[in-house]
Amino acid sequence: MQFRLNGGDRKCKVSPRTLLVDVLRDECGTTSVHIGCDEGICGACTIFLNGESVKSCLVLAVQAEGKDVETLEGTGSVKELDVVQQAFGEEFALQCGFCTPGMVVSARALLKNNPNPTDQEIRAAMVGNLCRCTGYQNILKAVKKAAERLQSG
Amino acid sequence: MRPASFGYQLASNLIDASQACARGAIPLAGGQSLIAAMKSRQMTPELLVDIGELRDLRGISIKSERIRIGALTRHCDLIRSELLKEKVPWLCEAASLIGDVQIRNRGSIGGNVCFADPRANLPPVLISLNATAVVGSSESSREVPIENLFQGFRENALVAGEILLAVEFDVVEGQKGSYRELSPQLNGVPLVNVSVSSGNSIGVGVGGLNSCPLRLIRVEEALVDGIGPALEAFDGEAFEPLEDLQAGAKYRIKVGRVLLRRALEEVLN
Incomplete structure (x- = not known):
């Protein structure tokens, strides 16, 4: 293939x-x-x-x-995180980090179609990604922060 | 787990696909149910024919107040369709409650119907809309009332060589409808789901109350006398729901009755 x-x-x-x-x-x-x-x-x-x-x-x-x-x-690398990854780090949106790659992809997918999502829209967009550490609140904050930064350029 | 070994053929046209199906192949569309079932070895097909590239089977259109949805139209396409949002928003709602964003980006209406799971979201809505399944093979095509497609637990009525091409249903000015489900998890597989649609006549479809999705004909007939008699007709039905750790049969029937009442009240009042 x-x-x-x-x-x-x-x-x-x-x-x-x-x-x-x-x-x-x-x-x-x-x-x-x-x-x-x-x-x-x-x-x-x-x-x-x-x-x-x-x-x-x-x-x-x-x-x-x-x-x-x-x-x-x-996109991102360890030395050069992209906006979403940076926000995940700053907001402590990960602990073990296992779910993070999938979370970041889903967050990017959301922000591509909806640059200014509400809390409810973020939750709905991330339903298909489970995290067993953080309790999701910080993930929500991280996605919001990434959205703000992407919008302000 | 990984799927058991199988043969794979990419169909470049409907005739290819149909001929493969005549040899016993199972059509692969988005694969969101099929691949999961193959991984758990609930299904071990010998041959898959990938119909994913048959673009003619994609898309939503309307012609003289009849909507046609191609079998490969994905759940995300249903949700985004301005036409469906305007005419049958309860179909969009049912689609939006399937799985999650990722699943809806791949799963198709044809797969949801043909997989014939008793708890699938779309069949009750399509039944309530009196939808027709357009089924074709390399030789001929035929139209079947959608409820006749469901034969038993994950068994559809397609015969060898046949593929679901599209679903079609009439839309009527001022039509109303409702989709209700109870699911133990957000966006999970519902225990029971119910859809009611008005139109030239009122249609009632349910899932989770038998080995396959059902049209409740007696409930539909009793509706001429009102919601009370319709619920009595529901009580007179001999359902045989699945039973598992999540819920027993009695509970599912009870939930089905509540969902039916709410859906009827929403549509009729």
Whole structure:
């Protein structure tokens, strides 16, 4: 199969039963994509597929043929965090950090379509991402902060 | 877990897809139910035919007050559709309560219907709207009342070679409707769901009260005498709901009655 990963072309040999999440982690080394529940609930494996957030544990690798995949590795890095990641850090929106990559993707997906979301809209947009540490309040604050910063440029 | 091994074919047109289905392939659309069921090995198909690229099966249109929704139209498309928001907002509401953003970005109306889970969100609404399923194969196509598509727990009535192409329903000026569900988790799978739609006649669809979604014909008939008789007709039905750790049969039936009453009151009063 061929697809674009974070702007670069990728070629992988996969069997039909291979999940996209496994290709991303094992073949491509984009290990920001986490496997939590592995049944489409927790959202730790959330990525962008053709610009839309999806759960990569519920996508067959072959379904990504010719498509555009984006993971966290495509934007921020440890040295240079992007706006959403920076806000998550400042607002203490993570403890163990396992859910964070999926959270950040979902937050970005929300802010792309809705630059100034209400609390309710943020909660609704993040329903598909579970965090077992923070209790979500700080995640909410972080997304709000990121929204403010993105709006003020 | 990972799915058991299977063959995969990408369909480039409907004939391809239909021929694969005639050989026993299961159509793969968004895969949000199918892939999950394959991972847990509840389903172990030998061949999948990926219909995801059949763009003709996508989209929402209206022609002489009849709405057509292509089978591959995703839940997120239903929610965003200005046409549906104006004409049948309760269908949009039912779609907005499916899974989460990520699931709705991939899951399709055709998959939601064909997976035929008794608790799926969209079937009760489509039943209440008296929707028709447009089903096609490489040779022919036919139209079926949507409720006839549901045969049993996760069993649909499509025969070998057939694929769901679209659902269609009439919209009427001043039409009202309601979708109600009780779900133990926010945006989770409902225990029971109910939809009522007015129009030329009042339609009542329920989920979670049997092995597949149902039209409540006796309740519909009793509605000419009002909500009270309709609820009595509900009490006279012999439901056989699922029972699991979340809820027993009696509780689900009780909840179904409450949801039905609220939906009827919303639509009729």
